[in-house]
Amino acid sequence: DQQVKQNSPSLSVQEGRISILNCDYTNSMFDYFLWYKKYPAEGPTFLISISSIKDKNEDGRFTVFLNKSAKHLSLHIVPSQPGDSAVYFCAASDAGKSTFGDGTTLTVKP
Amino acid sequence: DTAVSQTPKYLVTQMGNDKSIKCEQNLGHDTMYWYKQDSKKFLKIMFSYNNKELIINETVPNRFSPKSPDKAHLNLHINSLELGDSAVYFCASSQEAERIGYTFGSGTRLTVV
Numbered sequence: 001d002q003q004v005k006q007n008s009p010s011l012s013v014q015e016g017r018i019s020i021l022n023c024d025y026t027n028s029m030f031d032y033f034l035w036y037k038k039y040p041a042e043g044p045t046f047l048i049s050i051s052s053i054k055d056k057n058e059d060g061r062f063t064v065f066l067n068k069s070a071k072h073l074s075l076h077i078v079p080s081q082p083g084d085s086a087v088y089f090c091a092a093s094d095a096g097k098s099t100f101g102d103g104t105t106l107t108v109k110p
Numbered sequence: 111d112t113a114v115s116q117t118p119k120y121l122v123t124q125m126g127n128d129k130s131i132k133c134e135q136n137l138g139h140d141t142m143y144w145y146k147q148d149s150k151k152f153l154k155i156m157f158s159y160n161n162k163e164l165i166i167n168e169t170v171p172n173r174f175s176p177k178s179p180d181k182a183h184l185n186l187h188i189n190s191l192e193l194g195d196s197a198v199y200f201c202a203s204s205q206e207a208e209r210i211g212y213t214f215g216s217g218t219r220l221t222v223v
Contacts, residue, residue, distance in 0.1 A: 031208065032208035032209070034211050041217070042217075043202070043214025043215050043217055044153070044200075044214050045214070046210060046211030046213070051208075051209075089153065091211075096158075096204070096207045096208065097155060097158065097166055098155070098211075099155075100145075100152065100153040100154075102150060102152050
């Protein structure tokens with residue numbers, strides 16, 4: 001029972017272009033959605049979150065969009081930089097407990 | 111000045127052994143967690159403690175026992191290790207988990223041979 005899914009295992013984009021990472025969920029009880037970034041041999045690092053009552057949250061180059069009717073969220077990174085190359089996890093929270101997707105590996109080519 | 115530190119970083123041990131992983135956070139957070147990342151890269155919650163009290167206990171074998179001596183520490187003890195326990199174990203802490211997420215440690219790679 002995979003409640004949070006990231007259907008694209010990998011994504012490759014050119015430096016300066018937009019990266020769009022997608023995530024789908026099934027549980028309507030989730031009240032917050034989060035994105036984390038993970039480099040090899042390190043723990044995930046929190047990037048940005050969005051409440052279920054909002055449809056957009058922006059922080060610098062990172063914007064998260066939430067479509068509740070479609071149970072879908074996306075992370076936009078613009079412009080993409082080589083240092084953004086990492087594994088990105090989306091997570092959905094219910095009463096403080098986060099359920100994670102299985103990650104998308106983003107490669108940003110110089 | 112590591113915020114969430116786990117030790118050891120790597121652990122190789124034989125089946126049937128008992129081992130512990132230690133976790134400490136210096137952020138003053140009230141809640142701590144253990145997550146397991148398996149070979150398919152899923153991060154699955156195992157346990158959560160709030161101020162030394164167990165609040166989340168997912169379907170985890172009884173061989174896994176968390177211990178929180180104080181709110182800055184959450185250790186994980188594993189008895190009778192099995193091959194399937196091989197994974198990366200992440201400790202995390204949070205204060206406002208929904209809004210600002212968890213702070214993770216760098217992980218402990220456990221290999222059972």
